[in-house]
Amino acid sequence: MNETTSMLTEHQIEIRVRYNETDSMGFVHHANYFTYFELGRTELLRASGGNYRRMEESGLLVVVVKASCKYQRPAKYDDLLTIKTKITRITAAKIEHEYQVFRGDEQLAQAQVTLAVVNRAGAVQRVPEWMAALVAQPTD
Amino acid sequence: MNETTSMLTEHQIEIRVRYNETDSMGFVHHANYFTYFELGRTELLRASGGNYRRMEESGLLVVVVKASCKYQRPAKYDDLLTIKTKITRITAAKIEHEYQVFRGDEQLAQAQVTLAVVNRAGAVQRVPEWMAALVAQPTD
Amino acid sequence: MNETTSMLTEHQIEIRVRYNETDSMGFVHHANYFTYFELGRTELLRASGGNYRRMEESGLLVVVVKASCKYQRPAKYDDLLTIKTKITRITAAKIEHEYQVFRGDEQLAQAQVTLAVVNRAGAVQRVPEWMAALVAQPTD
Amino acid sequence: MNETTSMLTEHQIEIRVRYNETDSMGFVHHANYFTYFELGRTELLRASGGNYRRMEESGLLVVVVKASCKYQRPAKYDDLLTIKTKITRITAAKIEHEYQVFRGDEQLAQAQVTLAVVNRAGAVQRVPEWMAALVAQPTD
Numbered sequence: 001m002n003e004t005t006s007m008l009t010e011h012q013i014e015i016r017v018r019y020n021e022t023d024s025m026g027f028v029h030h031a032n033y034f035t036y037f038e039l040g041r042t043e044l045l046r047a048s049g050g051n052y053r054r055m056e057e058s059g060l061l062v063v064v065v066k067a068s069c070k071y072q073r074p075a076k077y078d079d080l081l082t083i084k085t086k087i088t089r090i091t092a093a094k095i096e097h098e099y100q101v102f103r104g105d106e107q108l109a110q111a112q113v114t115l116a117v118v119n120r121a122g123a124v125q126r127v128p129e130w131m132a133a134l135v136a137q138p139t140d
Numbered sequence: 141m142n143e144t145t146s147m148l149t150e151h152q153i154e155i156r157v158r159y160n161e162t163d164s165m166g167f168v169h170h171a172n173y174f175t176y177f178e179l180g181r182t183e184l185l186r187a188s189g190g191n192y193r194r195m196e197e198s199g200l201l202v203v204v205v206k207a208s209c210k211y212q213r214p215a216k217y218d219d220l221l222t223i224k225t226k227i228t229r230i231t232a233a234k235i236e237h238e239y240q241v242f243r244g245d246e247q248l249a250q251a252q253v254t255l256a257v258v259n260r261a262g263a264v265q266r267v268p269e270w271m272a273a274l275v276a277q278p279t280d
Numbered sequence: 281m282n283e284t285t286s287m288l289t290e291h292q293i294e295i296r297v298r299y300n301e302t303d304s305m306g307f308v309h310h311a312n313y314f315t316y317f318e319l320g321r322t323e324l325l326r327a328s329g330g331n332y333r334r335m336e337e338s339g340l341l342v343v344v345v346k347a348s349c350k351y352q353r354p355a356k357y358d359d360l361l362t363i364k365t366k367i368t369r370i371t372a373a374k375i376e377h378e379y380q381v382f383r384g385d386e387q388l389a390q391a392q393v394t395l396a397v398v399n400r401a402g403a404v405q406r407v408p409e410w411m412a413a414l415v416a417q418p419t420d
Numbered sequence: 421m422n423e424t425t426s427m428l429t430e431h432q433i434e435i436r437v438r439y440n441e442t443d444s445m446g447f448v449h450h451a452n453y454f455t456y457f458e459l460g461r462t463e464l465l466r467a468s469g470g471n472y473r474r475m476e477e478s479g480l481l482v483v484v485v486k487a488s489c490k491y492q493r494p495a496k497y498d499d500l501l502t503i504k505t506k507i508t509r510i511t512a513a514k515i516e517h518e519y520q521v522f523r524g525d526e527q528l529a530q531a532q533v534t535l536a537v538v539n540r541a542g543a544v545q546r547v548p549e550w551m552a553a554l555v556a557q558p559t560d
Binding site: 164165167169170171172174175178196201203204205206207208209210211214262 | 307311336348
Protein backbone atom coordinates (compact mmCIF):
# COMPACT_ATOMS: atom_id res chain seq x y z
CA MET A 1 0.00 0.00 0.00
CA ASN A 2 1.20 3.46 -0.80
CA GLU A 3 -1.35 5.70 0.86
CA THR A 4 0.94 8.34 2.29
CA THR A 5 -0.46 11.10 0.21
CA SER A 6 -4.08 10.03 0.07
CA MET A 7 -4.64 8.83 3.66
CA LEU A 8 -7.47 10.64 5.37
CA THR A 9 -7.29 11.58 9.01
CA GLU A 10 -11.01 12.19 9.39
CA HIS A 11 -14.03 10.36 8.10
CA GLN A 12 -17.68 9.82 8.95
CA ILE A 13 -20.13 7.02 8.40
CA GLU A 14 -23.80 6.43 9.06
CA ILE A 15 -25.02 3.42 11.00
CA ARG A 16 -28.57 2.23 11.50
CA VAL A 17 -29.07 0.77 15.01
CA ARG A 18 -29.94 -2.94 14.80
CA TYR A 19 -32.54 -4.58 16.99
CA ASN A 20 -30.09 -6.99 18.62
CA GLU A 21 -27.85 -4.07 19.63
CA THR A 22 -30.51 -2.74 21.99
CA ASP A 23 -31.20 -4.07 25.48
CA SER A 24 -34.12 -4.31 27.90
CA MET A 25 -33.89 -0.59 28.69
CA GLY A 26 -34.71 0.08 25.05
CA PHE A 27 -31.27 1.65 24.46
CA VAL A 28 -28.19 0.54 22.55
CA HIS A 29 -26.13 -1.55 24.96
CA HIS A 30 -23.00 0.42 25.89
CA ALA A 31 -20.58 -2.30 24.74
CA ASN A 32 -21.87 -2.03 21.17
CA TYR A 33 -20.51 1.47 20.71
CA PHE A 34 -17.03 -0.02 20.53
CA THR A 35 -18.08 -2.06 17.51
CA TYR A 36 -19.40 1.16 15.93
CA PHE A 37 -16.02 2.81 16.46
CA GLU A 38 -14.31 -0.17 14.85
CA LEU A 39 -16.52 0.32 11.79
CA GLY A 40 -15.62 4.00 11.83
CA ARG A 41 -11.86 3.39 11.64
CA THR A 42 -12.28 0.51 9.16
CA GLU A 43 -14.14 2.77 6.77
CA LEU A 44 -11.68 5.63 7.30
CA LEU A 45 -8.92 3.25 6.22
CA ARG A 46 -10.98 1.98 3.27
CA ALA A 47 -11.78 5.54 2.16
CA SER A 48 -8.01 6.13 2.12
CA GLY A 49 -7.46 3.15 -0.15
CA GLY A 50 -6.33 0.81 2.65
CA ASN A 51 -7.92 -2.33 3.97
CA TYR A 52 -7.68 -4.04 7.37
CA ARG A 53 -8.38 -7.41 5.85
CA ARG A 54 -5.37 -7.11 3.53
CA MET A 55 -3.24 -5.93 6.47
CA GLU A 56 -4.26 -9.08 8.33
CA GLU A 57 -3.58 -11.27 5.35
CA SER A 58 -0.07 -9.79 5.25
CA GLY A 59 0.41 -10.89 8.87
CA LEU A 60 -0.19 -7.60 10.70
CA LEU A 61 -2.94 -7.56 13.31
CA VAL A 62 -4.32 -4.36 14.74
CA VAL A 63 -5.23 -4.73 18.41
CA VAL A 64 -7.00 -2.36 20.78
CA VAL A 65 -4.79 -1.52 23.76
CA LYS A 66 -6.99 1.17 25.32
CA ALA A 67 -10.58 2.25 24.81
CA SER A 68 -12.79 4.73 26.62
CA CYS A 69 -16.19 6.23 25.99
CA LYS A 70 -18.40 8.89 27.56
CA TYR A 71 -22.10 8.24 27.05
CA GLN A 72 -24.13 11.42 26.99
CA ARG A 73 -27.55 10.42 25.61
CA PRO A 74 -28.95 6.97 24.76
CA ALA A 75 -29.44 5.71 21.21
CA LYS A 76 -32.48 3.61 20.30
CA TYR A 77 -33.49 0.95 17.82
CA ASP A 78 -33.56 2.14 14.22
CA ASP A 79 -31.81 5.44 14.99
CA LEU A 80 -29.59 6.62 12.18
CA LEU A 81 -26.28 7.50 13.81
CA THR A 82 -23.31 9.40 12.45
CA ILE A 83 -19.94 8.13 13.64
CA LYS A 84 -17.13 10.66 13.19
CA THR A 85 -13.64 9.16 13.31
CA LYS A 86 -10.45 11.17 13.57
CA ILE A 87 -6.84 10.03 13.80
CA THR A 88 -5.32 12.13 16.56
CA ARG A 89 -1.81 10.70 16.86
CA ILE A 90 0.38 8.09 15.22
CA THR A 91 3.72 7.02 16.61
CA ALA A 92 5.94 4.05 15.79
CA ALA A 93 4.08 2.14 18.50
CA LYS A 94 0.50 3.42 18.54
CA ILE A 95 -2.40 4.83 16.59
CA GLU A 96 -4.88 6.99 18.45
CA HIS A 97 -8.41 7.78 17.27
CA GLU A 98 -11.17 9.99 18.54
CA TYR A 99 -14.83 9.30 17.88
CA GLN A 100 -18.04 11.23 18.15
CA VAL A 101 -21.51 9.76 17.83
CA PHE A 102 -24.34 11.99 16.62
CA ARG A 103 -28.06 11.52 15.96
CA GLY A 104 -28.76 14.48 13.74
CA ASP A 105 -27.32 17.49 15.61
CA GLU A 106 -27.43 15.81 18.97
CA GLN A 107 -24.20 14.35 20.32
CA LEU A 108 -24.68 10.98 22.02
CA ALA A 109 -21.16 9.88 22.86
CA GLN A 110 -17.45 10.60 22.48
CA ALA A 111 -14.59 8.18 22.72
CA GLN A 112 -10.89 7.46 22.32
CA VAL A 113 -9.35 4.22 21.15
CA THR A 114 -5.62 3.40 21.01
CA LEU A 115 -4.41 0.67 18.68
CA ALA A 116 -1.13 -1.19 18.38
CA VAL A 117 0.14 -3.45 15.63
CA VAL A 118 1.23 -7.01 16.44
CA ASN A 119 2.21 -10.05 14.40
CA ARG A 120 0.48 -13.45 14.57
CA ALA A 121 2.74 -14.41 17.48
CA GLY A 122 1.52 -11.37 19.42
CA ALA A 123 4.84 -9.47 19.23
CA VAL A 124 4.46 -5.70 18.92
CA GLN A 125 5.40 -4.38 15.48
CA ARG A 126 6.18 -0.89 14.23
CA VAL A 127 3.17 0.94 12.89
CA PRO A 128 3.53 0.73 9.06
CA GLU A 129 5.41 3.63 7.45
CA TRP A 130 2.47 4.81 5.38
CA MET A 131 0.47 5.23 8.58
CA ALA A 132 3.23 6.87 10.55
CA ALA A 133 3.82 9.34 7.74
CA LEU A 134 0.49 10.89 8.53
CA VAL A 135 1.65 12.68 11.64
CA ALA A 136 3.72 14.94 9.46
CA GLN A 137 0.60 15.93 7.54
CA PRO A 138 -1.73 18.81 8.21
CA THR A 139 -4.97 17.40 9.57
CA ASP A 140 -7.26 20.17 8.37
CA MET B 141 -8.89 -38.76 23.13
CA ASN B 142 -10.35 -42.12 24.00
CA GLU B 143 -13.79 -41.30 25.29
CA THR B 144 -15.79 -44.11 23.72
CA THR B 145 -16.81 -45.57 27.00
CA SER B 146 -17.25 -42.39 28.97
CA MET B 147 -18.86 -40.09 26.37
CA LEU B 148 -22.21 -38.76 27.48
CA THR B 149 -25.05 -38.36 25.03
CA GLU B 150 -27.09 -36.08 27.28
CA HIS B 151 -26.15 -33.20 29.51
CA GLN B 152 -27.66 -30.11 31.04
CA ILE B 153 -26.27 -26.75 32.08
CA GLU B 154 -27.63 -23.62 33.71
CA ILE B 155 -27.23 -20.21 32.14
CA ARG B 156 -28.04 -16.83 33.63
CA VAL B 157 -29.41 -14.43 30.98
CA ARG B 158 -27.05 -11.47 30.50
CA TYR B 159 -28.26 -7.92 30.05
CA ASN B 160 -26.71 -7.52 26.60
CA GLU B 161 -28.53 -10.65 25.40
CA THR B 162 -31.89 -8.95 25.78
CA ASP B 163 -33.42 -6.53 23.29
CA SER B 164 -35.84 -3.59 23.31
CA MET B 165 -38.80 -5.93 23.77
CA GLY B 166 -37.31 -6.94 27.09
CA PHE B 167 -36.75 -10.52 25.86
CA VAL B 168 -33.64 -12.50 24.97
CA HIS B 169 -32.94 -11.81 21.29
CA HIS B 170 -33.72 -14.95 19.30
CA ALA B 171 -30.25 -15.21 17.75
CA ASN B 172 -28.69 -15.61 21.19
CA TYR B 173 -30.30 -19.00 21.78
CA PHE B 174 -27.87 -20.45 19.26
CA THR B 175 -24.96 -19.35 21.44
CA TYR B 176 -26.68 -21.04 24.40
CA PHE B 177 -26.90 -24.29 22.42
CA GLU B 178 -23.21 -24.01 21.58
CA LEU B 179 -22.46 -23.77 25.30
CA GLY B 180 -24.67 -26.81 25.87
CA ARG B 181 -22.76 -29.03 23.45
CA THR B 182 -19.39 -27.64 24.59
CA GLU B 183 -20.13 -28.59 28.17
CA LEU B 184 -21.52 -31.99 27.16
CA LEU B 185 -18.20 -32.67 25.45
CA ARG B 186 -16.24 -31.36 28.44
CA ALA B 187 -18.28 -33.48 30.85
CA SER B 188 -17.29 -36.47 28.70
CA GLY B 189 -13.60 -35.62 29.04
CA GLY B 190 -13.34 -33.98 25.62
CA ASN B 191 -12.59 -30.40 24.69
CA TYR B 192 -13.44 -28.38 21.56
CA ARG B 193 -10.42 -26.17 22.05
CA ARG B 194 -8.07 -29.15 21.92
CA MET B 195 -9.90 -30.48 18.86
CA GLU B 196 -9.29 -27.13 17.18
CA GLU B 197 -5.65 -27.10 18.20
CA SER B 198 -5.33 -30.51 16.53
CA GLY B 199 -6.66 -28.97 13.30
CA LEU B 200 -10.29 -30.15 13.41
CA LEU B 201 -12.95 -27.48 13.26
CA VAL B 202 -16.57 -28.17 14.10
CA VAL B 203 -18.94 -26.14 11.92
CA VAL B 204 -22.70 -25.73 12.08
CA VAL B 205 -24.34 -26.87 8.84
CA LYS B 206 -27.97 -26.63 9.94
CA ALA B 207 -29.73 -25.04 12.88
CA SER B 208 -33.38 -24.57 13.75
CA CYS B 209 -35.28 -23.41 16.80
CA LYS B 210 -38.91 -23.14 17.89
CA TYR B 211 -39.50 -20.34 20.35
CA GLN B 212 -42.40 -21.03 22.67
CA ARG B 213 -42.11 -18.46 25.45
CA PRO B 214 -39.73 -15.52 25.87
CA ALA B 215 -36.82 -15.45 28.33
CA LYS B 216 -35.94 -12.28 30.21
CA TYR B 217 -32.94 -10.62 31.78
CA ASP B 218 -31.53 -12.48 34.79
CA ASP B 219 -33.64 -15.61 34.15
CA LEU B 220 -31.87 -18.78 35.17
CA LEU B 221 -32.28 -21.13 32.20
CA THR B 222 -31.63 -24.84 31.91
CA ILE B 223 -30.25 -25.95 28.57
CA LYS B 224 -30.67 -29.69 27.92
CA THR B 225 -28.44 -31.06 25.19
CA LYS B 226 -28.80 -34.50 23.63
CA ILE B 227 -26.82 -36.17 20.85
CA THR B 228 -29.43 -37.73 18.60
CA ARG B 229 -27.34 -39.10 15.73
CA ILE B 230 -23.72 -39.40 14.71
CA THR B 231 -22.62 -40.57 11.30
CA ALA B 232 -19.25 -40.41 9.56
CA ALA B 233 -20.30 -37.02 8.19
CA LYS B 234 -22.53 -35.37 10.81
CA ILE B 235 -23.35 -34.94 14.45
CA GLU B 236 -26.92 -34.05 15.36
CA HIS B 237 -28.02 -32.53 18.64
CA GLU B 238 -31.37 -31.66 20.16
CA TYR B 239 -31.81 -28.91 22.71
CA GLN B 240 -34.51 -27.86 25.12
CA VAL B 241 -34.56 -24.62 27.06
CA PHE B 242 -36.40 -24.50 30.38
CA ARG B 243 -37.03 -21.86 33.03
CA GLY B 244 -37.95 -24.00 35.99
CA ASP B 245 -40.65 -26.38 34.70
CA GLU B 246 -41.64 -24.16 31.84
CA GLN B 247 -40.27 -25.01 28.40
CA LEU B 248 -39.22 -21.93 26.42
CA ALA B 249 -37.67 -23.38 23.28
CA GLN B 250 -36.56 -26.50 21.47
CA ALA B 251 -33.98 -26.82 18.75
CA GLN B 252 -31.87 -29.00 16.49
CA VAL B 253 -28.33 -28.33 15.35
CA THR B 254 -26.31 -30.39 12.87
CA LEU B 255 -22.53 -30.17 12.91
CA ALA B 256 -19.85 -31.30 10.50
CA VAL B 257 -16.09 -31.55 10.97
CA VAL B 258 -13.74 -29.72 8.60
CA ASN B 259 -10.02 -29.04 8.50
CA ARG B 260 -8.40 -25.58 8.39
CA ALA B 261 -8.73 -25.57 4.60
CA GLY B 262 -12.49 -26.12 4.93
CA ALA B 263 -12.47 -29.70 3.59
CA VAL B 264 -15.00 -32.01 5.22
CA GLN B 265 -13.43 -34.60 7.51
CA ARG B 266 -14.78 -37.82 8.99
CA VAL B 267 -16.31 -37.37 12.40
CA PRO B 268 -13.63 -38.68 14.83
CA GLU B 269 -13.92 -42.40 15.71
CA TRP B 270 -14.52 -41.81 19.40
CA MET B 271 -17.55 -39.69 18.52
CA ALA B 272 -18.89 -42.02 15.85
CA ALA B 273 -18.63 -44.97 18.24
CA LEU B 274 -21.40 -43.44 20.30
CA VAL B 275 -24.17 -44.40 17.91
CA ALA B 276 -23.66 -48.02 18.84
CA GLN B 277 -24.29 -47.16 22.48
CA PRO B 278 -27.49 -47.11 24.45
CA THR B 279 -28.33 -43.45 24.85
CA ASP B 280 -30.16 -43.20 28.13
CA MET C 281 -50.24 2.43 7.69
CA ASN C 282 -51.91 1.76 4.41
CA GLU C 283 -49.33 -0.17 2.45
CA THR C 284 -51.56 -2.76 0.83
CA THR C 285 -50.83 -1.66 -2.64
CA SER C 286 -47.20 -0.74 -2.26
CA MET C 287 -45.95 -3.55 0.00
CA LEU C 288 -43.09 -5.48 -1.52
CA THR C 289 -42.82 -9.21 -1.07
CA GLU C 290 -39.17 -9.42 -2.07
CA HIS C 291 -36.19 -7.24 -1.31
CA GLN C 292 -32.44 -7.42 -1.08
CA ILE C 293 -29.82 -5.61 0.92
CA GLU C 294 -26.05 -5.60 1.14
CA ILE C 295 -24.22 -6.14 4.41
CA ARG C 296 -20.52 -5.78 5.13
CA VAL C 297 -19.34 -8.40 7.66
CA ARG C 298 -18.13 -6.74 10.87
CA TYR C 299 -15.05 -7.87 12.75
CA ASN C 300 -16.96 -8.73 15.92
CA GLU C 301 -19.30 -10.99 13.95
CA THR C 302 -16.47 -13.39 13.14
CA ASP C 303 -15.12 -16.03 15.50
CA SER C 304 -11.83 -17.86 16.13
CA MET C 305 -12.35 -20.01 13.03
CA GLY C 306 -12.18 -16.82 10.98
CA PHE C 307 -15.80 -17.23 9.86
CA VAL C 308 -19.00 -15.36 10.68
CA HIS C 309 -20.45 -17.03 13.79
CA HIS C 310 -23.58 -18.95 12.79
CA ALA C 311 -25.84 -17.13 15.26
CA ASN C 312 -25.15 -13.81 13.54
CA TYR C 313 -26.94 -14.82 10.36
CA PHE C 314 -30.21 -14.47 12.22
CA THR C 315 -29.45 -10.82 12.86
CA TYR C 316 -28.73 -10.42 9.13
CA PHE C 317 -32.14 -11.89 8.32
CA GLU C 318 -33.75 -9.47 10.75
CA LEU C 319 -32.11 -6.60 8.87
CA GLY C 320 -33.39 -8.10 5.63
CA ARG C 321 -37.03 -8.09 6.71
CA THR C 322 -36.71 -4.71 8.42
CA GLU C 323 -35.50 -3.14 5.19
CA LEU C 324 -38.12 -4.97 3.14
CA LEU C 325 -40.75 -3.38 5.37
CA ARG C 326 -39.06 0.04 5.17
CA ALA C 327 -38.82 -0.19 1.36
CA SER C 328 -42.58 -0.77 1.40
CA GLY C 329 -43.17 2.37 3.41
CA GLY C 330 -43.59 0.56 6.75
CA ASN C 331 -41.49 0.69 9.88
CA TYR C 332 -41.01 -1.83 12.71
CA ARG C 333 -40.21 0.92 15.14
CA ARG C 334 -43.54 2.61 14.52
CA MET C 335 -45.31 -0.75 14.81
CA GLU C 336 -43.68 -1.17 18.22
CA GLU C 337 -44.58 2.32 19.29
CA SER C 338 -48.21 1.47 18.43
CA GLY C 339 -47.99 -1.49 20.82
CA LEU C 340 -47.47 -4.34 18.34
CA LEU C 341 -44.37 -6.48 18.81
CA VAL C 342 -43.14 -8.84 16.15
CA VAL C 343 -41.63 -12.00 17.67
CA VAL C 344 -39.79 -14.88 16.04
CA VAL C 345 -41.58 -18.18 16.67
CA LYS C 346 -39.47 -20.39 14.41
CA ALA C 347 -36.14 -19.97 12.66
CA SER C 348 -33.94 -22.31 10.67
CA CYS C 349 -30.86 -21.94 8.55
CA LYS C 350 -28.73 -24.17 6.31
CA TYR C 351 -25.11 -23.04 6.13
CA GLN C 352 -23.45 -23.95 2.87
CA ARG C 353 -20.22 -21.96 2.78
CA PRO C 354 -18.61 -19.74 5.43
CA ALA C 355 -18.53 -15.94 5.26
CA LYS C 356 -15.48 -13.99 6.39
CA TYR C 357 -14.58 -10.60 7.79
CA ASP C 358 -15.20 -7.72 5.40
CA ASP C 359 -17.15 -9.87 2.92
CA LEU C 360 -19.88 -7.94 1.18
CA LEU C 361 -22.98 -10.13 1.46
CA THR C 362 -26.30 -9.89 -0.32
CA ILE C 363 -29.30 -10.86 1.80
CA LYS C 364 -32.40 -11.69 -0.25
CA THR C 365 -35.64 -11.63 1.69
CA LYS C 366 -38.96 -12.95 0.45
CA ILE C 367 -42.35 -13.10 2.15
CA THR C 368 -43.64 -16.61 1.43
CA ARG C 369 -46.87 -16.72 3.42
CA ILE C 370 -48.99 -14.45 5.59
CA THR C 371 -51.95 -15.69 7.60
CA ALA C 372 -53.94 -14.05 10.38
CA ALA C 373 -51.49 -15.64 12.81
CA LYS C 374 -48.11 -15.77 11.09
CA ILE C 375 -45.72 -14.20 8.63
CA GLU C 376 -43.22 -16.47 6.92
CA HIS C 377 -40.04 -15.30 5.23
CA GLU C 378 -37.35 -17.02 3.20
CA TYR C 379 -33.79 -15.75 3.03
CA GLN C 380 -30.78 -16.39 0.85
CA VAL C 381 -27.27 -15.17 1.55
CA PHE C 382 -24.90 -14.60 -1.36
CA ARG C 383 -21.33 -13.42 -1.75
CA GLY C 384 -21.28 -12.43 -5.39
CA ASP C 385 -22.74 -15.41 -7.25
CA GLU C 386 -21.92 -17.86 -4.54
CA GLN C 387 -24.74 -18.90 -2.20
CA LEU C 388 -23.64 -19.16 1.43
CA ALA C 389 -26.86 -19.90 3.29
CA GLN C 390 -30.61 -20.20 3.06
CA ALA C 391 -33.14 -19.82 5.82
CA GLN C 392 -36.76 -19.57 6.93
CA VAL C 393 -38.12 -17.44 9.74
CA THR C 394 -41.71 -17.40 11.03
CA LEU C 395 -42.99 -14.36 12.89
CA ALA C 396 -46.04 -13.73 15.03
CA VAL C 397 -47.47 -10.48 16.33
CA VAL C 398 -48.04 -10.00 20.07
CA ASN C 399 -48.99 -7.10 22.30
CA ARG C 400 -46.92 -5.79 25.22
CA ALA C 401 -48.56 -8.36 27.51
CA GLY C 402 -47.39 -11.14 25.20
CA ALA C 403 -50.88 -12.04 23.90
CA VAL C 404 -50.97 -13.13 20.26
CA GLN C 405 -52.56 -10.55 17.94
CA ARG C 406 -53.90 -10.80 14.42
CA VAL C 407 -51.35 -9.91 11.79
CA PRO C 408 -52.28 -6.35 10.69
CA GLU C 409 -54.69 -6.14 7.73
CA TRP C 410 -52.24 -4.36 5.47
CA MET C 411 -49.82 -7.24 5.90
CA ALA C 412 -52.40 -9.98 5.52
CA ALA C 413 -53.69 -8.39 2.33
CA LEU C 414 -50.43 -9.32 0.69
CA VAL C 415 -51.29 -12.99 0.31
CA ALA C 416 -53.90 -12.06 -2.26
CA GLN C 417 -51.22 -10.38 -4.34
CA PRO C 418 -49.15 -11.86 -7.11
CA THR C 419 -45.64 -12.31 -5.77
CA ASP C 420 -43.80 -12.06 -9.11
CA MET D 421 -33.75 -3.21 50.13
CA ASN D 422 -31.79 -2.64 53.28
CA GLU D 423 -28.31 -3.77 52.43
CA THR D 424 -26.32 -1.06 54.16
CA THR D 425 -24.62 -3.42 56.51
CA SER D 426 -24.22 -6.38 54.20
CA MET D 427 -23.29 -4.68 50.93
CA LEU D 428 -19.98 -5.85 49.59
CA THR D 429 -17.58 -3.45 47.92
CA GLU D 430 -15.49 -6.16 46.30
CA HIS D 431 -16.37 -9.40 44.59
CA GLN D 432 -14.99 -11.80 42.03
CA ILE D 433 -16.53 -14.16 39.52
CA GLU D 434 -15.26 -16.68 37.01
CA ILE D 435 -16.26 -16.56 33.36
CA ARG D 436 -15.58 -19.11 30.65
CA VAL D 437 -14.93 -17.41 27.29
CA ARG D 438 -17.62 -18.34 24.75
CA TYR D 439 -16.88 -19.13 21.13
CA ASN D 440 -18.97 -16.25 19.78
CA GLU D 441 -17.05 -13.78 21.96
CA THR D 442 -13.87 -14.40 20.00
CA ASP D 443 -13.02 -12.86 16.63
CA SER D 444 -10.94 -13.73 13.57
CA MET D 445 -7.71 -12.94 15.43
CA GLY D 446 -8.56 -15.79 17.78
CA PHE D 447 -8.93 -13.40 20.73
CA VAL D 448 -11.90 -12.15 22.73
CA HIS D 449 -13.23 -9.10 20.87
CA HIS D 450 -12.44 -5.99 22.93
CA ALA D 451 -16.07 -4.85 23.17
CA ASN D 452 -17.04 -8.03 25.00
CA TYR D 453 -15.01 -7.15 28.09
CA PHE D 454 -17.63 -4.53 28.91
CA THR D 455 -20.26 -7.26 29.13
CA TYR D 456 -17.93 -9.18 31.47
CA PHE D 457 -17.67 -6.12 33.71
CA GLU D 458 -21.46 -5.84 33.73
CA LEU D 459 -21.64 -9.43 34.95
CA GLY D 460 -19.07 -8.59 37.61
CA ARG D 461 -21.09 -5.72 39.09
CA THR D 462 -24.37 -7.65 38.74
CA GLU D 463 -22.98 -10.52 40.78
CA LEU D 464 -21.40 -8.15 43.33
CA LEU D 465 -24.87 -6.69 43.87
CA ARG D 466 -26.47 -10.14 44.02
CA ALA D 467 -23.86 -11.35 46.52
CA SER D 468 -24.87 -8.37 48.67
CA GLY D 469 -28.52 -9.38 48.57
CA GLY D 470 -29.48 -6.86 45.88
CA ASN D 471 -30.75 -7.42 42.37
CA TYR D 472 -30.60 -5.21 39.28
CA ARG D 473 -33.72 -6.81 37.87
CA ARG D 474 -35.73 -5.81 40.92
CA MET D 475 -34.25 -2.30 40.78
CA GLU D 476 -35.48 -2.07 37.18
CA GLU D 477 -38.88 -3.41 38.08
CA SER D 478 -39.12 -0.63 40.67
CA GLY D 479 -38.47 1.91 37.91
CA LEU D 480 -34.78 2.65 38.47
CA LEU D 481 -32.46 2.05 35.54
CA VAL D 482 -28.72 1.93 35.93
CA VAL D 483 -26.93 3.41 32.92
CA VAL D 484 -23.26 3.52 32.03
CA VAL D 485 -22.03 7.10 31.66
CA LYS D 486 -18.32 6.38 31.26
CA ALA D 487 -16.30 3.27 30.57
CA SER D 488 -12.63 2.67 29.89
CA CYS D 489 -10.43 -0.37 29.60
CA LYS D 490 -6.72 -1.07 29.18
CA TYR D 491 -6.05 -4.34 27.38
CA GLN D 492 -2.75 -5.91 28.40
CA ARG D 493 -2.88 -9.47 27.06
CA PRO D 494 -5.47 -11.20 24.87
CA ALA D 495 -7.94 -13.80 26.14
CA LYS D 496 -8.85 -16.81 24.02
CA TYR D 497 -11.73 -19.21 23.51
CA ASP D 498 -12.46 -21.42 26.53
CA ASP D 499 -10.15 -19.46 28.84
CA LEU D 500 -11.39 -19.38 32.41
CA LEU D 501 -11.22 -15.73 33.44
CA THR D 502 -11.49 -14.15 36.86
CA ILE D 503 -13.26 -10.80 36.92
CA LYS D 504 -12.55 -8.76 40.07
CA THR D 505 -15.02 -5.97 40.71
CA LYS D 506 -14.55 -3.21 43.26
CA ILE D 507 -16.75 -0.24 44.12
CA THR D 508 -14.38 2.70 44.33
CA ARG D 509 -16.73 5.64 44.90
CA ILE D 510 -20.42 6.31 45.40
CA THR D 511 -21.92 9.78 45.41
CA ALA D 512 -25.52 10.96 45.16
CA ALA D 513 -25.03 11.07 41.40
CA LYS D 514 -22.63 8.28 40.49
CA ILE D 515 -21.29 4.84 41.25
CA GLU D 516 -17.73 4.05 40.19
CA HIS D 517 -16.31 0.56 39.78
CA GLU D 518 -12.87 -0.80 39.01
CA TYR D 519 -12.32 -4.13 37.31
CA GLN D 520 -9.41 -6.45 36.79
CA VAL D 521 -9.40 -9.45 34.48
CA PHE D 522 -7.10 -12.36 35.27
CA ARG D 523 -6.34 -15.71 33.68
CA GLY D 524 -4.75 -17.54 36.56
CA ASP D 525 -2.05 -15.18 37.87
CA GLU D 526 -1.75 -13.26 34.65
CA GLN D 527 -3.54 -9.93 34.41
CA LEU D 528 -5.21 -9.38 31.05
CA ALA D 529 -7.07 -6.10 31.50
CA GLN D 530 -8.10 -3.37 33.91
CA ALA D 531 -11.03 -1.03 33.64
CA GLN D 532 -13.22 1.65 35.17
CA VAL D 533 -16.95 2.06 34.70
CA THR D 534 -19.11 4.91 36.02
CA LEU D 535 -22.84 4.38 36.44
CA ALA D 536 -25.73 6.76 37.02
CA VAL D 537 -29.31 6.03 38.00
CA VAL D 538 -32.18 7.27 35.84
CA ASN D 539 -35.92 6.72 35.75
CA ARG D 540 -37.89 5.37 32.76
CA ALA D 541 -38.14 8.89 31.35
CA GLY D 542 -34.35 9.18 31.41
CA ALA D 543 -34.22 11.76 34.22
CA VAL D 544 -31.23 11.39 36.54
CA GLN D 545 -32.16 10.07 39.99
CA ARG D 546 -30.28 10.05 43.26
CA VAL D 547 -28.28 6.90 43.84
CA PRO D 548 -30.39 4.86 46.34
CA GLU D 549 -29.59 5.45 50.02
CA TRP D 550 -28.48 1.91 50.69
CA MET D 551 -25.87 2.25 47.97
CA ALA D 552 -24.74 5.72 48.98
CA ALA D 553 -24.30 4.57 52.56
CA LEU D 554 -21.40 2.46 51.44
CA VAL D 555 -19.00 5.36 51.06
CA ALA D 556 -19.02 5.75 54.81
CA GLN D 557 -17.84 2.18 55.17
CA PRO D 558 -14.33 0.88 55.35
CA THR D 559 -13.59 -0.82 52.07
CA ASP D 560 -10.82 -3.14 53.26
